[in-house]
Amino acid sequence: MSTNTQRTHPLNGDEIIGTGQSWPFLPLLVIAWFGAGVVNGAIVGASLPKLLALLDESAKETNLAIVSTVGGIIVMLATPLMGRLSDRTTLRMGMRKPWYLGGLIVGTIGCVLLAAATSVPAIVLGWVVVQLGYGAVQMANHTLLADQVPARIRARVSAAVGVSTGIATIVATAIVAALPIDASWTWFLAPGALGLVTVLPMLVGYRDAVRTDRPAPLRAADLVSTYWLHPGRYRDFAWAWISRFFMTMSIFSISLFLFFLIMDTLGYTAEEAGGVQTLALAYFFVGNIVATILFGWLSDRLGRRKGIIWLSGLCSAAGIVVLMTSDGTQGFLVGTVIVGFAQGAYIAVDVALMTEVLPSREDAGKDLGIVALAYQLPQVIAPVIAATVIALAGGTYTGLFAFSIVCSALGGLTIIPVRGVR
Secondary structure (H helix, E strand, O other): OOOOOOOOOOOOOOOOOOOOOOOOHHHHHHHHHHHHHHHHHHHHHHHHHHHHHHHOHHHHHHHHHHHHHHHHHHHHHHHHHHHHHHHOOOOOOOOOHHHHHHHHHHHHHHHHHHHHOOOHHHHHHHHHHHHHHHHHHHHHHHHHHHHHOOHHHHHHHHHHHHHHHHHHHHHHHHHHHHOOOOOOOHHHHHHHHHHHHHHHHHHOOOOOOOOOOOOOOOOHHHHHHOOOOOOOOOHHHHHHHHHHHHHHHHHHHHHHOHHHHHHHHHOOOHHHHHHHHHHHHHHHHHHHHHHHHHHHHHHHHHOOOHHHHHHHHHHHHHHHHHHHHOOOHHHHHHHHHHHHHHHHHHHHHHHHHHHHOOOOOOOHHHHHHHHHHHHHHHHHHHHHHHHHHHHHOOOOOHHHHHHHHHHHHHHHHOOOOOOOOO
16 A cells, blocks of 8 residues: 555546546446435435334334444445455456446345345344445445546536435435335335446446456455554544544434434324425435535635535534424424535535545555445444433433534534645
8 A cells, every 4th residue: 555645645636547438427427326325315214214113113213223233334344345355356347347236236135125124133134235235336436436537526526426415315215205105115125226227327337447467465464454544644534534424423313313303303293204304305405406516616616625624514513503493394494404505515525535635546445445434434323322312311302413513513623634635
């Protein structure tokens, strides 16, 4: 691995791996992000909470925490390893395409398992399989941003994939809300089918880089380093990782329990909450898309990332304050617009910044696997922390809101020490 430190980063330039791409590449990449977002957004945001509420209303928060935590641990361990193995893949079809193909097969099998699940252990198994499959897909999606997208347009491309993910979340929840309440199997097969048809074109839609040299055998030390980059040696990477971790903790803590929060604080039934959730996510998306497009363009235009990130963290905290203090649906929707705007600004710039603080191009897949841990670790610990906070608060969500506010503020402020990117 390269030993580049803070002042110069090897992925700050416009070089790409392999040959240049034709015009369909960027649209297909955006669509592939959409497909992965539909599957994950539908299942974790709507299908699982809905199914668990129907199975056992009194234990729905605890069971959701169990399912999310186990799935999160598995994918957290698997993603960096898949990234490292992707960097070492020497198949003729390329370095990343085999992981798209394998991820789609495994992820689709997981959706089928969830469709047939009637108990918490079966749900855990199905979700783990989905996480492994679409973890591989998302690893490939992230890596192509570093492999094939020049730095001069990376924030705009990051903004585009952020918009597609936001659309996917709304589409996913709308699909699940529209499906029959007595046909829970459709809540998993429908988003799984949509994910399959939207990611599949990536197998033919771009020229993947082919590694022709044979990598050295993996040593035990290499496997350990799969999950670790020295924070003292790569300080910019470490601070950017911490920022993403806190921002993800903030939004995931709220979004994971959003369905239950709508039921318990706004007074809707399980049948009604799905429609309200879709409406809230639509408001979120309005703010999200405006900020994503605006700040993605502005960041590339000015060549600046950090200021947008720390302001978005503070804006997100302010939006969650509005959510916490609202006494009805309209106030709640105003809060979701503010949080959506903040998250759109953050995502548009953060993805680009993370690719620009990677220590080396040669290990981009593995290092982006470590980046993915900043998304995945909150999936492991946030459900446990959130469920504990809710229980300690007597079943209310005030403590959860406060926790999310603090995480948002820290997510913005911890980007300030980064020095190698403006």
